[in-house]
Amino acid sequence: MTNHRYKSCPTDKIGSTSLIYGRSEQGATLIVVLLFLILIMLAGAIAVKQSNTDLKVATSDQINTVLLQSSDSANQKLETMINGDPDSEQYQDVTSSAGVFGHFLLDENNTDNEFIYCFNPRTKKYLTANATVRAPDGGYWGSINNGICDYTSADGYTSARQTIMTQMSVTTTPPDPNAERFGHMVIGKEVEDRTSERFKFDIRATSALPAYSEPKDDDGSCFAKTSIEANVATNKKSLNDCLLEAKTPSKMLYEQADVENVSASTVCIPFGKGSGSLNSKCVLASPSSP
Incomplete structure (x- = not known):
């Protein structure tokens, strides 16, 4: 019996080779898909992070604007009162001996005090009865301590929404050794006259948002502290430093204001002869005929 041997069919080899190539292609496709998924996830994570950053920046800008407006509103209110009608009740309040400016204007012994009150446009807060007056020694002048803002009370906020709290601090500017001589005097007034x-x-004007973070430290409320760095006791904090440590959003608006009696005058004597008529205030009334 004769045995015949047949070689493997070439088509079988070709079929086997194509099967191996197909499996390799499927693995490469999976890797590419995974890479695309990773890239998409990274792009999404970056977009979310950027959105959070933009939101924080926008919120910070809004908070800064609101705090600035509140501090500026308190300053404008005080400026309006002192520049108002001398016969108005508000003007008389701030310039009286119990008022925020009169406390310094009418008693030279109060020059170094700090007049503090919690700004609330809905109530009257400009008199010593509603204020805190700090003496140079750190105590309270006349034991008066009613002006510190209370963030736990609705009356301590500038609006009924209980969002922003603004505390005012008024002091006389320390004397400048390089200031102009007699620069503190009003022209046309007597030197002996204190007015x-x-x-x-x-x-x-310090504004804060207590709702974001409670404004206090181990010693108590931040608003109970002085806002003047030079008056801070050893191992103590100022109002700004306390708010910063408590992470309470805040802003202090500082300004200097000159307060003086305005003296009006009219120039009455023109030199030479002219055709122009004099001011009626400069002409003596003619005597009435009998």
Whole structure:
């Protein structure tokens, strides 16, 4: 019996080879898909992070604007009162001996005090009865301590929404050794008259948002602290430093204001002869005929 041997069919080899190539292609496709998925996830994560950053920036800008407006509103209110009608009740309040400016203007012994009150446009907060008056020694002048903002009370906020709290601090500006001689005097006034002096005041309006973070430290409320760095006791914090440590959003608006009596005058004597008529205030009334 004769045995015949047949070689393997070439088509079988070709079929086997194509099967191996197909499996390799399927693995490469899976890797490419995974890479695309990773890239998409990274792009999404970057977009979310950028959106969060943009949101924080926008929120920070809004908070800064609101705090600035609140501090500026408190300053404008005080400026309007002192520049108002001398016969108005508000003007008399701030310039009286119990008022925020009169406390310094009418008693030279109060020059170094700090007049503090919680700004609330809905109530009257400009008199010593509703204020805190700090003495130079750190105590309270006349034991008066009613002006510190209370973030746990609705009356301490500038609006009924209980969002922003603004505390005002008014002091006289420390004397400048390089200032102009007699620069503190109003022109045309007597030197001996105290009401003839020009006073310069430092006004600090500090606004905060207690809802974001409670404004306090181990010693208590931040608003109970002085806002003047030079008056901070050893191992103590100022109002700004306390708010910063408590991570309470805040802003202090500082300005200097000159307060003086305005003296009006009219020039009446023109030199030479002219055709122009004099001011009626400069012409003596003619005597009435009998």
